[in-house]
Amino acid sequence: MILFDRFELENGLQVIVHQDKTTPIVAVNLLYKVGARNETPERTGFAHLFEHLMFDGSKNISDFDQQLQLAGGECNAFTNNDYTNYYLTLPKQNIETAFWLESDRMLELGITKEKLEIQKGVVIEEYNQRYLNKPYGDWMLIMRYLAYKKHPYMWPTIGKDTLEIKYASLDEVNSFFYNYYAPNNAILVVAGDVETKQIRQLTEKWFGPIPRRDTRIAPLPTEPEQKIPQFLLLKRHEPLNAIYKGFHMDGRLGSRYHAADLISDILSGGESSRLTQHLVKEQKIFTNVNAYITGEIDPGLFIVEGKLSDGVTFAQAEECISNELKSIWNSPISETELTKVKNNIEVKKTISEVNVLNKAMNLAYFEMLGDANLINTDVDNYQRITASDISQTAMQLFRRENCTTIHYKSAQKSKQ
Amino acid sequence: MNNELNRQKAPVYHQITKIDIPTVKSGRLANQMPYHILNGGSQELVYLELKFNAGHTYAEVLVSTFTTAMLVGGTKHHNAKQIADAFEFYGAEVRADSNSDHAMLSLFCMNKYLDKLLPLFCELIEESVFPESELQIMIADRKHKYVVNHTKTSVLASDAMYKMVFGPHTYGRRAKLTDYDNVNSDTLRQFYAKHFCAANGKLLIAGYVTENVLRSIDATIGQLTTGQPVAPHTMPIEPVSGDKTQIIKMTDAVQSSLRMGLATIRMDHPDYHKLHMLTMVLGGYFGSRLMTNIRKEKGYTYGIYSILFPQIQSGLLRVMGDIKSGYSPQVADEVRKEMQKLKDQPISNAEMALVRNYMMGEMLQMFDGPFTSCDAVAKAIDMGVGIQYFEDEQNSILNTTPVELQEIANKYFDLDHLATAIAGNE
Structure with a gap:
């Protein structure tokens, strides 16, 4: 059980404090409720570029990292489609440094044109490193483009391509900042050997003077139900044939989210999972196969992907995947299989409570979903799932028309 | 009060001048295998890491890699699926991995399941049989990974750098795709029999380590065959010559x-x-x-x-x-x-x-x-x-x-x- 206190400043900043007396480290996590889904279609990748700029100096502090390192701290951040999360850890006696640093960059940035240009270069190299300069690196970019027609999940966090980032201007940076980086659009979590009273004082002192901002956050379009299966064949220099499939699934708070998550574990959680045992070990259709969920707040995707064994055709591989998915709803899963995936949920939860930073991140995430206490209760949503929930969810999920498929056909195949 | 807030001035920070390094309790199990305990944490989780002097340096190319990876491929009493089922049912993670110097087998699980898992864990160390069918599946998978990896600039540059730095030393050796076809289960069995024994290994136990945990470990891992220690093949490392x-x-x-x-x-x-x-x-x-x-x-x-x-x-x-x-x-x-x-x-x-x-x-x-x-x-x-x-x-x-x-x-x-x-x- 993770205990915590919660309060809100007058400017709307939500604050959560979790006490853990066992550690000399304090974790400070600041979540801004803005992600790639809030971008306009002509400036995709902007939220993530912005995350980089947040480390490039603020109104009163020219070098964020250096000041933190002087206080013995470390930091990082990530952006995804739903939110942007900044986190740092430092020795507990230096906690005020974290408040100083984080509040100053919420107050006002110190971005110049030159700094913006350099960060664009860094982000473009990040794009290249992560998505383009490796085989199959762009599958998720293509999958999103095919699977979504309305919802901004149609582009990845990094952006549709690097050109849009190139054209981002300083004015756009500023208006993005004032619209989204507001105290009333953020959640601050402090975890460690701290007292709520002390945190309240520090928060009032450093964040209190930042004015509430008039944020305008456009409502997101609902993705219409997919009625026709989507398919794309890519002939590439990729070394092996590969299949990627995406099925639309419930959002994070949807009634079938947890069942879908467990289905992905049944299919591919570990060596004993169905896809590995049946399709890799027994039938040798794939040398490697995986299933997982994107886990986003709005309706996301359930992914199945695999690399085909030499000599196996796409048709054979598709049929085998289809049979495996069907068998989840055709024949009820055994009690043992269900207990196994639930045991795994229990272990994952125990591991997630080992370290303060992890706890701070999870508290912020769940508070964004609506209630930080989900950190304690979300596990019940998994434990109460029955075999019949699993089969019903699978039936709903794995419909032919609900699926988007990409085949990478290796143009180098003949060389092997 | 806000008037007093000077944002240009960093709050006073304190220099860290002393860190409490945890104590490591060391000893030997009944079979003389050395162990080291790193105790702590509030969650009832325990991590065991067995290391053997059996890394890539100790054999021909890929022998250590496949011997280690195949530890979960089947024993005298359980096949690969039964092994995976048994560990994963309890959410336990078993990893088998090797590097230049060591072969490693680890187990990460909740304390309450440790006793159920230790006997099987010991089977992996002492009674693995290296079934041909499992080996072929693994070879096919590794070959595919090899092919994919060798289209990456990072892998090609790294391999070239290691070869230049370490030259003929085993640290600079990298497998070729054709080497995978020469892996055979007899070689793996011989390597296994000689290297995976108590006298040639050591054990790290980390996490919530109680007296009971140590007792359980001594009753299982502590009973494995002692065997003989194996010395590594040492070679001098010559400075890079020629084109750098x-x-x-x-x-x-x-x-x-x-x-x-x-x-x-x-x-x-x-x-x-x-x-x-x-x-x-x-x-x-x-x-x-x-x-x-x-x-x-x-x-x-x-x-x-x-x-x-x-x-x-x-x-x-x-x-x-x-x-x-x-x-x-x-x-x-x-x-x-x-x-x-x-x-x-x-x-x-x-x-x-x-x-x-x-x-x-x-x-x-x-x-x-x-x-x-x-x-x-x-x-x-x-x-x-x-x-x-x-x-x-x-x-x-x-x-x-x-x-x-x-x-x-x-x-x-x-x-x-x-x-x-x-x-x-x-």
Whole structure:
């Protein structure tokens, strides 16, 4: 059980404090409720570029990292489609440094044109490193483009391509900042050997003077139900044939989210999972196969992907995947299989409570979903799932028309 | 009160001058296998890591890799599926992996399931049978991974760098695709029988380690056959000769990978701590010389790092970054310039303070619970320096001077032998 206190400043900043007396480290996590889904279609990748700029100096502090390192701290951040999360850890006696640093960059940035240009270069190299300069690196970019027609999940966090980032201007940076980086659009979590009273004082002192901002956050379009299966064949220099499939699934708070998550574990959680045992070990259709969920707040995707064994055709591989998915709803899963995936949920939860930073991140995430206490209760949503929930969810999920498929056909195949 | 708030002035921060290094309790199991216990944490989780002197150095190419990976491929009493089912039912994670020096088998599970899992874990160490069918599946998978990996600039550059630095030594050896077809289960069985025994291994136990945990371990792992220790094949490491730069042309690459390497001192060398600190200054943290120069000022990379990588027979100073196409040769020159600068001038007191504080903070964070520190502790044990290493490291961080770092740069930044590999469209 993770205990915590919660309060809100007058400017709307939500604050959560979790006490853990066992550690000399304090974790400070600041979540801004803005992600790639809030971008306009002509400036995709902007939220993530912005995350980089947040480390490039603020109104009163020219070098964020250096000041933190002087206080013995470390930091990082990530952006995804739903939110942007900044986190740092430092020795507990230096906690005020974290408040100083984080509040100053919420107050006002110190971005110049030159700094913006350099960060664009860094982000473009990040794009290249992560998505383009490796085989199959762009599958998720293509999958999103095919699977979504309305919802901004149609582009990845990094952006549709690097050109849009190139054209981002300083004015756009500023208006993005004032619209989204507001105290009333953020959640601050402090975890460690701290007292709520002390945190309240520090928060009032450093964040209190930042004015509430008039944020305008456009409502997101609902993705219409997919009625026709989507398919794309890519002939590439990729070394092996590969299949990627995406099925639309419930959002994070949807009634079938947890069942879908467990289905992905049944299919591919570990060596004993169905896809590995049946399709890799027994039938040798794939040398490697995986299933997982994107886990986003709005309706996301359930992914199945695999690399085909030499000599196996796409048709054979598709049929085998289809049979495996069907068998989840055709024949009820055994009690043992269900207990196994639930045991795994229990272990994952125990591991997630080992370290303060992890706890701070999870508290912020769940508070964004609506209630930080989900950190304690979300596990019940998994434990109460029955075999019949699993089969019903699978039936709903794995419909032919609900699926988007990409085949990478290796143009180098003949060389092997 | 807000009028008093001066945002330009940093709040007072406190220097960390003392870190509580955890004690490691060491002893021997009934069969004389040495163990080391890193106790702590509030969650009832336990991690066991068995290491055998059976890394890549101990055999022909791929033998150690496949012997280790196949430990979960079947025993006299259980097939691969039964093994996976048994561990995964309890959410336990078993990992089998090998590096140049060691073969490793680990188990991570909740305390309450440990007794159920230990007997099977022991079977893997003592009664594996290496079934041909499982081996063929694994070979097919590894070959596919090999093919995919060898289209990556990072893998090609790294392999080339290792070959240049270590030459004929096994540390520089890399498998070829055709080597996978020569793996056979008889060779693996022989390697297994000789190397995976108590006298040739050691055990790290981390987490919530109670008396009961140790008792259970002694009743299972402590009963494994003792066997004989195996000595590694040691070879001298010759400095790189001939061409020290290699460019692997990949016209399709949208980015290039730069990997630089220099064989250097081992972890038990008295200068190691200072060299570690110097490597940190060069490229070990976000504010480092390389990150400042190449990322922050030029925007040519998402990240460029230098690290000191310890191995039993030789340390390795490594620089790595994935670089904007067309700029790798220039960045390689910049790396050499930055190293030369550290030889020419002592770093400023301000930079010294920054690195010192950063490293103390990093170490404090590392010792925040048994699971964050067990990799580092295991490394120290493997390299023969033990937990005392961290006390010495602390003293070194607090007391090393800029002039001493400069001396270390002149002693170890041997630019004449620094190997450079670049893969990409250069």
